[in-house]
Amino acid sequence: MAFRPMSFACGWPLQSTKSALCMVQNRGLEIRREGATPTEGGMTLYLKAAADGTLVGDCPFAHFVRLVLEEKGLQYELKPCTEDTKPAWLTEYYEGKLPALRHRKECYVESDVIADYLDFFFPDPSLKGGKKEMDEAEDAISGFFPSVAKYLKHIPDGDDEDQEMKCSLESVLLRLEEHLQLENRTGPYLVGNGEKLTLLDCSLSPKLYHLRTGIEAFKDNAIDLAQKFPAVNEYLDSMLKRESFQKTVYDKDVIIWGWSNTRK
Numbered sequence: 001m002a003f004r005p006m007s008f009a010c011g012w013p014l015q016s017t018k019s020a021l022c023m024v025q026n027r028g029l030e031i032r033r034e035g036a037t038p039t040e041g042g043m044t045l046y047l048k049a050a051a052d053g054t055l056v057g058d059c060p061f062a063h064f065v066r067l068v069l070e071e072k073g074l075q076y077e078l079k080p081c082t083e084d085t086k087p088a089w090l091t092e093y094y095e096g097k098l099p100a101l102r103h104r105k106e107c108y109v110e111s112d113v114i115a116d117y118l119d120f121f122f123p124d125p126s127l128k129g130g131k132k133e134m135d136e137a138e139d140a141i142s143g144f145f146p147s148v149a150k151y152l153k154h155i156p157d158g159d160d161e162d163q164e165m166k167c168s169l170e171s172v173l174l175r176l177e178e179h180l181q182l183e184n185r186t187g188p189y190l191v192g193n194g195e196k197l198t199l200l201d202c203s204l205s206p207k208l209y210h211l212r213t214g215i216e217a218f219k220d221n222a223i224d225l226a227q228k229f230p231a232v233n234e235y236l237d238s239m240l241k242r243e244s245f246q247k248t249v250y251d252k253d254v255i256i257w258g259w260s261n262t263r264k
Contacts, residue, residue: 037121038103038104038106038121038122040074040075040122041075041104042103042104043069043074043075043076043077043101043102043103044076044077044078044079044101044102044103045062045065045066045069045076045077045078045079045099045100045101045102046079046081046086046087046090046098046099046100046101046102047059047062047065047066047078047079047080047081047098047099047100048062048080048081048098048099049080049081049082049085050080050250050254050257051254051257053080053082053085054080055080055250055254056078056080056250056254057080057250057254057258058210058250058254058255058257058258058259059098059099059258060145060206060207060209060210061099061111061206062098062099062111063206063209063248063250064111064115064202064203064206065099065101065111065114065115065118066244066248067202067205067206067244067245067248068114068115068118068119068127068199068202069118070243070244070247070248071125071127071197071202071244072118072119072122072124072125072127074118074122076101081098083096086098089107090107093107094107094109097109097110099111099114101114101117101118111203112203115127115199115202115203116199119199127197127198127199127202128198128199129191129192129196129198130192133191133192134191134198134200136179136191137179137190137191137192137198137200138200140175140176140178140179140190141172141176141190141200141204142172143172144172144173144176144204144207145207147165147168147169147172148169148207148210148211148214150165150168150169151165151166151168151169151214151219152210152211152214152215152218152219152259152262152263153259153262153263154263155263157218157219157220157222158220158222166219166222166223169223170223170228173223173225173228173229173232174229176229176232177229177230177231177232180194180231180232180234180235181231188234188235188238189201189235189238190204190235197242201239202244205236205239205240205245208232208235208236208239209236209240209249209255210255210259211225212225212236213252213255213256214255214256214259217252217255217256217259218259218263
């Protein structure tokens with residue numbers, strides 16, 4: 001089916017609308033014909049494949065989207081892709097970017113855009129908190145995954161540059177640790193008092209799963225999360241126990257395979 005640019009339907013919150021409009025300017029989307037409001041069904045998530053080319057790979061951004069879909073109880077089909085098996089329309093109009101959510105006649109890339117789309121049009125349950133609380137939580141995790149990626153990718157392990165990257169990552173973890181230990185918190189989650197799961201939990205937890213696995217596999221446990229960052233460690237454990245995480249988790253060997261490909 002051919003894709004062509006569309007004019008984006010109004011109705012998203014301002015921030016999401018700006019993101020979506022930016023996306024439309026750079027990628028082809030079909031014009032929606034069945035109405036202004038999306039309905040459930042007809043969702044396919046294209047995502048990175050594992051080493052065999054058919055099973056789900058290690059992408060934490062795709063995992064983020066899957067957690068959102070599961071938390072909302074939305075039905076979807078998985079299509080793991082290699083560079084050679086991506087659909088032609090995905091390569092032509094969306095630069096082959098993954099994850100990509102095809103919802104009937106439309107497609108969205110960038111995990112944050114996909115998550116905002118799902119949370120706005122399928123708001124039960126809502127995965128947003130108050131703006132102030134969301135902003136504070138976002139500040140607490142700012143720069144986290146770039147620091148993780150730099151550290152896990154770096155070789156040789158243990159050299160001076162590696163130690164600098166470790167210290168940088170630990171400073172980000174300390175900021176998260178302090179946030180999770182605020183006195184007003186009564187629940188296990190990231191935003192506000194911790195009582196409500198939000199998109200930020202769905203985004204952060206796969207990345208923490210990668211970190212824990214990576215430091216065990218590649219860094220000889222140079223950062224002991226349980227000892228040095230107990231609140232972060234407990235937070236991850238609580239997320240790992242959620243049904244949505246259990247249904248979408250991939251084996252640690254898949255994560256090790258993925259990062260090993262970058263450590264060359």
